[in-house]
Amino acid sequence: MVTTAIELIDRDGMAAFSLDRVARALNVRGPSLYNHFADRSEILTEVARAIVLETPRVPDPEPGRWREWLIAECREFRSTLLRHPNVVPVVFTWFPEKLLDKLYDRYSALLAEHGVPESHRLFLLEATHRMTVGSAVCTATGRPAALELPWSTATAGTDADADEILFVEMLKAFLAGVDIGSSR
Template identity: 45%
Template sequence: MGRRPLIQRDAVARTAVEIVDEDGPGALSLERIATRMGVRAPSLYNHFADKTEILAEAARLIVLETPDQGDVVDGDWVSWLVEGAVAFRGALLAHARSVPMVVENFPQRLLERLYARHCRILSDNGVPIADQMFIVESVHRMTIGSAMCAATGRPAMAPPHDPELFDTEVVADLESGRWTDDRLFVAALRALLDGVRAGHGTPVGRGVDTGGRA
């Protein structure tokens, strides 16, 4: 039997995640990864082409921390998608300082496999094919966007700096604190998906004004 390599790809990626979690993406370098692992930096090139490849593998590990979902219950694909998005968002925010890294280096092949699985499940639950990719892409973008806002310290529905610009009831609602990041995310996602479900039979996106863009 051959000797197990001193450096494992998974260990390198996990070390990268640890460094970014501690000090942010700007602190990551091949030298720092190597020092923490007790190896020489050039030896990392035996396993990764460059730093970008390490970032992609680190992003993949974080995405894969999302808990597995069960089956759709009673055809309620909206709740199934919301629960999955909440779980994915939670996995991202468990590594809040790494969220920008995940967004920039999201593993495309993994994303396509996830999209394909979601489309099959939506199809099994009666969602028209014309709606499926709109749904899964919208859910993904909303989840990523919400995670980015929460990770970078942009609070949801915070009281305005210039309250005189708003109706007093709007200000009172914002000051009530009822719109947390988590609650806003779930409410916005459900509003979108419930609207799509209510419009079955009319493919979404038809007649949408894109301002002249395709």
């Protein structure tokens, strides 16, 4: 059912999404959906969860490479979101908080292994998460990057390429500017 909801939203957008349309696509009656989900909000939370879980995980970083790893994780999540541009607002609005807590715990432990002080871990994760979701929302809703990056050596071929370059450069600048008090 969640896959069907994602397909409908991908194809027709949230404005056209309804439980009746999901039921018709599944060849069932609308009320039968309530045997599996309490309400529309619960279905949309599961849609968001499915998109987050669709994101491929990046292998754990090598020593001293946690910044590159975190950028790669953010790029993977953003890429997954942008494969479903009509679903991005769903993920933004109905983000599965319990899943986010699990991911933050896992990533925080990984950052700890790389010498990132406890006082900085949640800040880094939350800030890069917000940058990732915000960038995806802008791109998915048709607001491409409004500036060129004179310091970037890459040449953008499309608006999507320019947005990707801007996103990565923002993450690099942010992470370079955070003094974590560790040389590892």
